[in-house]
Amino acid sequence: MNVRLDSKQIAKAFDLDLNTDCIDDGVLTIDAPFERRKRGVETKLLLGHSDPEIDLALVRNVATARSLYQSLRRDTSFADLAIQNQMTVPQIHRMLQLAYLSPKVVSAICTGQQRTELTARQLRDIDVPLSWDEQEKLFELT
Numbered sequence: 001m002n003v004r005l006d007s008k009q010i011a012k013a014f015d016l017d018l019n020t021d022c023i024d025d026g027v028l029t030i031d032a033p034f035e036r037r038k039r040g041v042e043t044k045l046l047l048g049h050s051d052p053e054i055d056l057a058l059v060r061n062v063a064t065a066r067s068l069y070q071s072l073r074r075d076t077s078f079a080d081l082a083i084q085n086q087m088t089v090p091q092i093h094r095m096l097q098l099a100y101l102s103p104k105v106v107s108a109i110c111t112g113q114q115r116t117e118l119t120a121r122q123l124r125d126i127d128v129p130l131s132w133d134e135q136e137k138l139f140e141l142t
Helices: 007-013 056-073 078-084 089-100 103-111 120-125 132-138
Strands: 002-004 029-031 034-039 042-047
Touching: 056 078, 056 089, 056 103, 056 120, 078 089, 089 120, 103 132
Parallel strands: none
Antiparallel strands: 002 029, 034 042
């Protein structure tokens, strides 16, 4: 993206009486890469190089799935888990597949490196393959 400011317009807008011919145009020009990120109905325009944003809802989904899995290993029933977590049994089943995400997918989510369009709802509702290679292809990490 290239943004160029007009020194004469700036002087006029701020009612400045100065010789705009002596202002270096290079100072008034900004060249920066940009990226458009779209997630659901939200669109962000990121200028320059930005650090990845960690989506806490995605991280929370993965953490919840692992917690549910650990509870099941301790012989907690699906019905009890549903009551304890204010979820339905089918929701528990959907969330549990996230407990089997590949380390590469989990790492991408925890560091904000997942594709930006991925929402918590999509992560919950997607059919996750058992194969880690297939998961990495699905989440565009290969």
